[in-house]
Amino acid sequence: MNTQANRLVGLLLTPLLGACFLAGCGDDRSAGDEGPTNSESLKTQEKRAREVADAWHGSAAAAAWSRGYYPLADTTQPPESGWHSEADKQAYENRNIVRRGKLPTTAITQGKVEWRSGSTLSRPLVAPNTAYQSFAHYNNAGPRLSVTGVKLGETTIATSRGTATVPAWLFTLDGYDTPLKQVAVTPSKLPRSPIGRVEQGSTGGLWSVTGLSGRAVDSRVLTVRAGHGACDDGPVVNVLETDESIVLYASVAGERSGACSAQMIYQNVKVELRQPLADRVVLDALTARPVPYTEISGVIPG
Structure with a gap:
């Protein structure tokens, strides 16, 4: 089984085996059949x-x-053009992604999150190499993708406050016309529960x-x-x-x-x-x- 890594504050997670079932509904009501619990x-x-x-x-x-700014979607977004082959898709899911040469540094330290309502929030900008390491974890045998360049751009992502436009590092992949996007700003710290x-x-x-x-x-x-x-x-x-x-x-x-x-x-x-x-x-x-x-x-x- 291939390992799939997804990001939530840098965690490595396991591949998808779950199935959707059992519904919860309503205020103060049980989800589905009340039988499993007394x-x-x-x-x-x-x-x-x-x-x-x-x-x-x-x-x-x-x-x-x-x-705050709290992403509610994957902060790594595959190329809009889609994967060219199952091998490339597998390489992405396995995070078997290598780079050619060094990634540039940046003097920019802050990025702006902007919601459709017009609200904005300044958040720290992560360096290109840090962003790269969030989606490229392995350099193993088998299918792989190659990063050939990067530049700062933007993307949209679902958040706790609706869709927002955020800075993103746009990674050029060998053989692809559209980039792999990695959100370039850090989420807000979760508030302490009362x-x-x-x-x-x-x-x-x-x-x-x-x-x-x-x-x-x-x-x-x-x-x-x-x-x-x-x-x-x-x-x-x-x-x-x-x-x-x-x-x-x-x-x-x-x-x-x-x-x-x-x-x-x-x-x-x-x-x-x-x-x-x-x-x-x-x-x-x-x-x-x-x-x-x-x-x-x-x-x-x-």
């Missing part, structure tokens, strides 16, 4: 979700989130929602990553909606006792909302923090 556990989870929503309401954390986290498995069997892998501000559907073990029937994600936030609270269905391999399995879960997402913050009930964009999926040992 009513008392669900009430405990809902109570925690409400505590998180209440703590964030009007908080300094909520204010900081509304002013309420502490709880331990996984406590609070009615509460688990963490590890990330958002898809969202649209005009949509009533979120795609989230949720984890479970090898000896259960998979994740269940429920949702509590308020005017300011969406709190996701996850658990696992059909846990079985006995010998079980030590691994974490991540899957896509579709979550349906009563109202369009708009600019509401998406929170994880376990950590009480915003759910970040990520591409965690598949099986991770341990």
